[in-house]
Amino acid sequence: MEILRDALKKAILELYGIDFEPEIVEAPENIDADYSSNAPLRLAKELHKNPMEIAGELGNKIRDTSVSNPGFLNFKLSDEYLNEKISGLFDKFEISSDKFAGKTVICEFSDPNPFKVLHVGHLYTSVVGDSISRLFEYAGAKVIRANFGGDVGLHVAKTMYILRQKNLDDLTIEDIARCYVEGTAAYEDDENAKIEITKLNKEIYKINSENIHEGELAELYWKGRELSYEYFKNFYAEIGVKFDKYYPESTVAGLGFEKVQEELEKGVYEKSDGAVIFDGEKYGLHTRVFINKEGVPTYEAKDVGLIFQKYADYHFDRSIVITGSEQLEYMKVVLKSVEQYAPELVEKTTHLTHGLVKLPGNVKMSSRKGNFLKAVDVLEMIDMELKETYSSDDKKISLAATKYAFLKYKMGGNIIFDPKESVKMTGNSGPYLLYSAVRAKKILKNVENKKNINNYIYNIYEKNLVKKLLEYSDVLDEAVEEMAPHKLANYLYEVSQEFSRFYENCPVVGSNEEAERIKLVKVYFETMKHGLNILGIEIPEEM
RNA sequence: GCCGCCGUAGCUCAGUGGAUUAGAGCACUUGUCUUCGGAACAAGGUGUCGUAGGUUCGAAUCCUAUCGGCGGUACCA
Numbered sequence: 001m002e003i004l005r006d007a008l009k010k011a012i013l014e015l016y017g018i019d020f021e022p023e024i025v026e027a028p029e030n031i032d033a034d035y036s037s038n039a040p041l042r043l044a045k046e047l048h049k050n051p052m053e054i055a056g057e058l059g060n061k062i063r064d065t066s067v068s069n070p071g072f073l074n075f076k077l078s079d080e081y082l083n084e085k086i087s088g089l090f091d092k093f094e095i096s097s098d099k100f101a102g103k104t105v106i107c108e109f110s111d112p113n114p115f116k117v118l119h120v121g122h123l124y125t126s127v128v129g130d131s132i133s134r135l136f137e138y139a140g141a142k143v144i145r146a147n148f149g150g151d152v153g154l155h156v157a158k159t160m161y162i163l164r165q166k167n168l169d170d171l172t173i174e175d176i177a178r179c180y181v182e183g184t185a186a187y188e189d190d191e192n193a194k195i196e197i198t199k200l201n202k203e204i205y206k207i208n209s210e211n212i213h214e215g216e217l218a219e220l221y222w223k224g225r226e227l228s229y230e231y232f233k234n235f236y237a238e239i240g241v242k243f244d245k246y247y248p249e250s251t252v253a254g255l256g257f258e259k260v261q262e263e264l265e266k267g268v269y270e271k272s273d274g275a276v277i278f279d280g281e282k283y284g285l286h287t288r289v290f291i292n293k294e295g296v297p298t299y300e301a302k303d304v305g306l307i308f309q310k311y312a313d314y315h316f317d318r319s320i321v322i323t324g325s326e327q328l329e330y331m332k333v334v335l336k337s338v339e340q341y342a343p344e345l346v347e348k349t350t351h352l353t354h355g356l357v358k359l360p361g362n363v364k365m366s367s368r369k370g371n372f373l374k375a376v377d378v379l380e381m382i383d384m385e386l387k388e389t390y391s392s393d394d395k396k397i398s399l400a401a402t403k404y405a406f407l408k409y410k411m412g413g414n415i416i417f418d419p420k421e422s423v424k425m426t427g428n429s430g431p432y433l434l435y436s437a438v439r440a441k442k443i444l445k446n447v448e449n450k451k452n453i454n455n456y457i458y459n460i461y462e463k464n465l466v467k468k469l470l471e472y473s474d475v476l477d478e479a480v481e482e483m484a485p486h487k488l489a490n491y492l493y494e495v496s497q498e499f500s501r502f503y504e505n506c507p508v509v510g511s512n513e514e515a516e517r518i519k520l521v522k523v524y525f526e527t528m529k530h531g532l533n534i535l536g537i538e539i540p541e542e543m
Numbered sequence: 544g545c546c547g548c549c550g551u552a553g554c555u556c557a558g559u560g561g562a563u564u565a566g567a568g569c570a571c572u573u574g575u576c577u578u579c580g581g582a583a584c585a586a587g588g589u590g591u592c593g594u595a596g597g598u599u600c601g602a603a604u605c606c607u608a609u610c611g612g613c614g615g616u617a618c619c620a
Contacts, residue, residue: 028562038561041600051600070600072562113620154619275618284546289618299620329547329615355548356614390582397582408568409556413549414613416556425582428556428568435582443579490557493567504575504584511579521579543582 004035004075011061012039016047024075026467033066033074034467040071079457082466083516086523097477100318101140106310107133109322110241113150114228114248115159117177118235120357120417121324123375127403127536128354128411129322130241131485134534136320139480144244144314147232148306151225151248152208153299157201158183161193164220173231176224198294205296208250235375239399240536247309249302256305257297260290268340276301278337288333303334307345318348320483325353325412352483355414373417378402385423396540397431400532404430407535408489428493430537433528436496437539439503440525446509447518456516461502465520468498472527476534485535492531499524 008022022039040054047054051071059065064076109129112122133143150156162179186193200217207218229246236243260276263269269276274293278300280286290300297305310319323331331351339346357373382398401423408428409415425431458466475491478484508517529539 023561025561031562036561038601041561044600068562070562111620150620158619273617277617286546286616288616292618294618296618298618300618323620324614325548326614327620330620332547353548358613413556416554424569426569427582429582431582432568435580439580439583446579486557490567497567500583501585503579507579509579542580 004037007062008037008039008058008073011058012043015057015061016043018043018046027074031068031074032076034077036068036072036074038072040067040073044071077467079463080455082458082463082470083456085470086466086519097480098140100136100480103141103317104144104314105133105136105141105318105320106144106146106314106316107136107320107322108146108148108247108306108310110236110243111148111323112232113153113155114225114232115151115156115176116180116228117173118232118375120373120375120378123239123378123402124357124406124415125322125324125354126236126239126241127406128485130536131403131407131488131534132320132322132352132483134536135476135480135483135485135488138476138534141318144316145242146245146247146310147243148247148252149232149249150299151228152205152250152253154197154201155180156204156221157197158187159224160200160204160217160221161186161197163224164217171223171227173227176227202294202296205250205253209254238379239402240538245313247306249299252305252309253297253302254305255309256301256303257291259304259308260297260301263337263341266341268337278333280333280336283336285333285336286329288330290337300330300334300337303331304338307338307349308342311345316348318350319345320350320352322352322354325355325414327351328353350483352411354411357415357417378417382423385425389425390543392543394540394543396538397425397434397543400430400434400537401425402430403535403537404433404489407485408493410484410486431543433492433496433532434537434539434543436499436503437525437528437532438541438543440499440521440528441539441541443508443521444518444525447514452515452519453513456513459506461498461505462517462520465495465498465502465524468495469520469523469527472531476531479534488531488534492528492535495524495527 004024005022008024009020012018012020012022020039020043022037022042024035024037027033027036040051040058043049043054044051052067052069055067055071055073058073059067062075064078066074066076068074107129109132110122110126112118130145133145136143159176159180160183162182163176166175166179183197187197188194203217204221206212207215207221212218213222225248260269264271264276269278269290271277275289276291277287277289280288288300289298290304291297307319310316321331328351335346335349335351379398379402382401383393383395386392386394386398386401406415471491472495475487479488502520506513506517508514508521511517532539
């Protein structure tokens with residue numbers, strides 16, 4: 001409600017000569033007003049004045065206001081104002097800040113490892129990461145969606161240790177996943193296997209960095225790697241997420257290794273027990289190994305390389321990295337070390353985390369142990385529910401259900417993913433949003449434009465809908481600022497609820513109020529289309 | 544041990560200085576129903592906002608302590 005904010009700001013400046021940013025909130029139901037502000041209360045201390053007195057003085061400057069205890073200033077919006085405002089909305093949704101206009105933002109997320117299977121967590125991060133990318137695009141940024149994954153490293157060695165013994169003609173991603181589970185068990189239980197795997201890790205690193213294609217191990221490695229990337233691309237295509245850039249770990253490992261070596265000489269990193277470490281304890285963090293005693297760069301060094309490689313490739317203005325929250329402390333150490341020699345890059349970097357996806361009843365999922373929910377399992381479950389309950393096989397609907405189920409949660413905490421519960425398509429769900437949007441669309445098909453009514457007075461359902469619709473641009477600004485798609489998701493649900501109430505109580509087609517109501521339906525539909533698009537959700541023709 | 548995140552209704556979650564009654568969905572009960580499509584709408588109620596102090600005109604929200612859950616804590620990612 002910028003207009004109220006601006007009017008109040010101006011009044012405060014004129015009366016008291018203070019440059020103050022007032023907050024406007026929705027007025028409670030029992031007050032005969034639409035919005036209210038606590039500005040008088042917040043100004044009371046500075047002005048040494050009674051808040052009620054301040055509210056009264058400000059109220060005299062702005063029309064349609066009232067005051068209430070202990071010092072709130074309430075605003076009432078006239079129907080003419082709402083009408084004018086809603087008419088101006090339609091399909092123009094512009095961001096108020098130009099903070100990201102023309103900027104380059106690189107968003108890294110999903111980050112699956114080749115030689116491993118995509119699990120439900122990858123689905124979650126892909127959906128959220130894509131939506132955050134879309135928020136930045138809406139804000140005017142050029143966004144590069146980047147995907148980082150371990151095509152070399154211990155997990156590959158563990159897999160290859162088993163895979164090479166098996167002699168499989170027709171290699172599938174499931175075979176590879178099984179080998180990983182077996183390899184991990186061998187690494188943990190069998191001392192000889194551990195030694196062998198450590199050796200393999202070094203060999204694979206060499207095969208990759210020197211691009212060796214001769215020999216059984218090399219052939220198997222490249223074949224498996226290729227298969228993995230195919231499998232990823234297919235999956236992302238299925239959920240409608242498109243990456244602009246893949247950074248296999250091997251492509252940044254060399255750069256990271258060099259950087260760490262370079263800074264080792266300058267004293268940022270140090271040697272300890274034959275490894276190269278960063279002493280994070282100096283900064284209240286913990287110590288981590290960047291190059292292990294085998295001389296192989298760890299994930300830490302690769303992440304260092306990645307930061308520099310991203311900047312070399314895109315000269316980003318902002319870099320967003322989205323990972324699971326278990327990497328929070330780890331990332332702090334990596335960034336703190338880089339801050340010592342490239343503070344300008346670290347300053348531009350934001351690390352966002354999401355929680356673990358857990359099954360109900362505290363069942364732990366672990367890809368190391370092989371007991372986990374695969375990403376495709378979730379998609380299949382939702383497809384099945386749609387088929388069984390609604391006899392539909394519309395991918396748009398099942399994808400909306402899946403995406404919304406993840407996007408409605410605030411990022412950060414763990415998510416309990418109850419397959420049975422998540423599959424429901426009523427209430428606060430993706431299909432509910434689609435359903436109300438489709439209803440609106442249907443109405444729009446059946447009407448022709450009629451003349452507006454002068455001095456139209458909204459009824460309660462219309463007014464509630466209008467007020468909610470007018471909040472949209474504020475919600476978007478907030479979602480961008482906080483990189484929080486759930487704020488948008490929640491808003492779209494609320495506005496759909498208002499629309500459903502309106503729909504039940506206010507016939508549109510053929511009514512006397514048709515012209516005015518059609519305006520609301522149109523703005524609602526355009527808002528939904530715009531907002532759902534930012535969530536990566538498409539509205540189907542019918543459902 | 545140390546560091547970080549979390550604790551709100553039976554369950555899953557919003558709300559993170561603003562109000563008299565702390566909100567949604569699910570589940571449960573009942574009603575609307577030849578209407579622009581019922582995947583809908585309406586009504587029904589449970590909460591020591593983990594606990595105890597403190598700051599404030601005002602605290603689920605900020606501070607301190609404490610309990611509980613989870614994650615991280617040197618060669619995994």
